[in-house]
Amino acid sequence: MKIKLFLSKYLFPVVLGLFGLLMLVLALRPGRQQTPLFLLASLILVISSVIMILLSMGKIPSRTASILMVVFTVGALFLAYSNYHTIQNDIQYEKEWRYRYEMVKRRLEKIREAQLAYKEVKGEYCKNFEDLIHFLRTENVRIVLKIGDDEDTLAMLSKDKNRWRRDTVWQPVLGSKFQPANYPLDSLRYVPFGDTARFIMQAAFIGADEERMPVFEAYTPFKTFLSDLASKYDKMVPDSVIRVGSLVEPTTNGNWK
Helix, strand or coil: CHHHHHHHHHHHHHHHHHHHHHHHHHHHCCCCCCCHHHHHHHHHHHHHHHHHHHHHCCCCCHHHHHHHHHHHHHHHHHHHHHHHHHHHHHHHHHHHHHHHHHHHHHHHHHHHHHHHHHHHHHCCCCCCHHHHHHHHHHCEEEEEEEECCCCCHHHHHHCCCCCCEEEEEEEEHHHHCECCCCCCCCCCCECCCCCCCECEEEEEEECCHHHCEEEEEEEEEHHHHHHHHHHHHCCCCCCCEEEEECCCCCCCCECCC
């Protein structure tokens, strides 16, 4: 009977206290800290456990314990909701942040495709979007039509044009290299989610004399397409840029690679 009485008095508060201590340990783990709300909720559970044990021992008046338990219960529920809301906001922000970043990256990749086509014809990169878009609308590029395999030596030596042939033709940029339905020609210069903000684009040559090499870069600050999102979720925007190309080295890679 004594064991049964003991369990009826102390089992729940002890379990509650152990659960609170476990949450407290999780909240204080190095490198894996939870939110301050999670830490505070853990402390409330431990304190509630202590109050229940003291009440069962007759150390504090039942009225005082009841008031404290109501206060702590309401506080714990509020903190639990707030912690859940904070976590959900973080998850949603990360989801929207990644989506916007991916859209901006894809637009920069389209700019790179256009610049490479421009260089193939002009021998240099374009310095502004007006000329680049005009080029895409009006210029032609060289296309090599292939019949047969370059490794099929017999077909090459046979001179049978039905088995092996290479013909060079000129075709419009838009419609050969780029399909109008899938290419954001009219919005190429604009940063997705940046209202009417434009990418900053430059082109130049590096090196001297015979070693001169054309280079270009196009970029935009993170703040251009993330400021409103960061303000909505109360986050800091990285003080950095997303870029494709470079004016100091001959590369067309993006800084996400």
